[in-house]
Amino acid sequence: MNYDFDRVIDRRGGDSLKWNIDVNQIPMWYADADVASPPAVIAALVVRAAHGVYGYAQEPAALRKIIVERMFRLYGWHILPEDIVPVPGIIPGFNLASRAFGAPGAGVIVQAPTFYPISRDVDLYDMIAQHAPLRRFVDALHVHFAYDPIAFEAAFDDRSKIATLCHPHNPTGHVFGRDELLHMAQTCVDRKVVICSDEIHCDIRLDGGVHIPIASLSETIAHQCVTLMSPSKAFNIPGLVVGFAIIQNPELRERYVRAQSGMIPHPSAFSYAATLAAYESGDDWLVQANAYYAANRDYALAYLRQHIPQLRCTIPAATYLLWIDARELRLSCSVRDFFARNGVALGDGTPFGGESEDFVRMTLACPRSVLAQALDAMRSAFASL
Numbered sequence: 001m002n003y004d005f006d007r008v009i010d011r012r013g014g015d016s017l018k019w020n021i022d023v024n025q026i027p028m029w030y031a032d033a034d035v036a037s038p039p040a041v042i043a044a045l046v047v048r049a050a051h052g053v054y055g056y057a058q059e060p061a062a063l064r065k066i067i068v069e070r071m072f073r074l075y076g077w078h079i080l081p082e083d084i085v086p087v088p089g090i091i092p093g094f095n096l097a098s099r100a101f102g103a104p105g106a107g108v109i110v111q112a113p114t115f116y117p118i119s120r121d122v123d124l125y126d127m128i129a130q131h132a133p134l135r136r137f138v139d140a141l142h143v144h145f146a147y148d149p150i151a152f153e154a155a156f157d158d159r160s161k162i163a164t165l166c167h168p169h170n171p172t173g174h175v176f177g178r179d180e181l182l183h184m185a186q187t188c189v190d191r192k193v194v195i196c197s198d199e200i201h202c203d204i205r206l207d208g209g210v211h212i213p214i215a216s217l218s219e220t221i222a223h224q225c226v227t228l229m230s231p232s233k234a235f236n237i238p239g240l241v242v243g244f245a246i247i248q249n250p251e252l253r254e255r256y257v258r259a260q261s262g263m264i265p266h267p268s269a270f271s272y273a274a275t276l277a278a279y280e281s282g283d284d285w286l287v288q289a290n291a292y293y294a295a296n297r298d299y300a301l302a303y304l305r306q307h308i309p310q311l312r313c314t315i316p317a318a319t320y321l322l323w324i325d326a327r328e329l330r331l332s333c334s335v336r337d338f339f340a341r342n343g344v345a346l347g348d349g350t351p352f353g354g355e356s357e358d359f360v361r362m363t364l365a366c367p368r369s370v371l372a373q374a375l376d377a378m379r380s381a382f383a384s385l
């Protein structure tokens with residue numbers, strides 16, 4: 001079956017956070033896709049909505065089975081049904097890890113630039129961010145990021161309790177390789193630090209590679225890990241607040257579940273229906289969506305190289321996000337404001353940390369025609385300099 005990712009769906013004026021901005025700007029800032037979810041997901045939601053009674057939901061019996069089967073089929077990772085803790089979204093899932101394993105004064109390892117709600121928790125719980133920035137290097141055309149083992153080891157001290165990881169990485173699209181993950185994990189295991197790994201983007205692979213969950217590397221590593229996953233990004237259902245933690249160490253799991261108590265609502269009937277449908281019947285759609293996003297990435301990279309070579313971009317191997325280094329434009333205002341004034345809303349790099357003030361993030365998950373309009377607007381902005 002072929003899916004129409006070129007179809008432009010009008011989201012202006014509705015309930016979309018991403019599109020509820022100045023009408024003169026094309027929104028490329030938020031990590032949410034402008035494509036319709038897989039038909040199977042839409043059908044499951046229509047059936048659930050037509051039922052008419054929206055009471056408290058019980059987790060469907062099939063859910064754990066399908067997640068266990070998926071982890072093994074896609075990543076060769078053996079987990080048990082009881083390792084799974086449903087959570088209403090990955091940010092709450094992260095926050096729970098901070099409540100469960102952190103404390104005021106505890107150290108949290110942060111590898112900036114990174115998805116910033118991770119570091120927001122650090123402040124929220126009066127913890128201390130211990131910085132292990134990613135290694136950044138540029139060549140003639142691109143900017144690259146990689147794990148820095150020396151900075152990582154140096155960031156720990158006896159206050160360190162949690163090490164955060166975003167894998168695949170938002171905003172750079174970097175996919176951590178087995179060696180990077182092994183070194184990271186071993187460093188945490190040696191210091192008895194809990195690894196909290198946000199793997200929400202694991203199924204958005206633009207170059208066909210296979211995701212390696214950090215917890216799948218060994219039983220010892222799994223014992224130290226909280227892995228957060230969700231169908232939300234891959235199947236474009238983030239507004240349905242879905243997700244789950246996988247915690248194979250029963251003691252960590254118990255602390256995590258206790259931290260949830262009374263604070264966190266259970267996922268809704270719609271979240272469960274969409275998750276099941278996505279995992280049962282959405283993979284054919286997902287393969288095609290990834291191919292479409294990869295072609296968008298290639299289109300954007302070629303366009304920017306030709307028309308604004310001063311911008312150096314990452315080459316994301318995963319996620320639908322492009323991380324753009326605009327330092328060479330030498331703007332006197334923020335990069336985000338410059339492009340916003342000229343008709344494109346990009347994500348401001350500053351909150352991602354790691355000296356990202358002159359970076360912006362661009363979401364590539366939209367119909368090609370919308371991407372082309374946004375790139376044209378960026379080109380006109382550049383011409384006006």
Ligand SMILES: Cc1ncc(COP(=O)(O)O)c(C=O)c1O
Pocket residue numbers: 031088089090091092115166170198200201230232238241242243
């Ligand atoms: C790496 C990462 N983690 C978590 C989230 C948010 O997850 P949720 O909406 O499930 O809380 C996002 C959204 O952009 C993300 O990119």
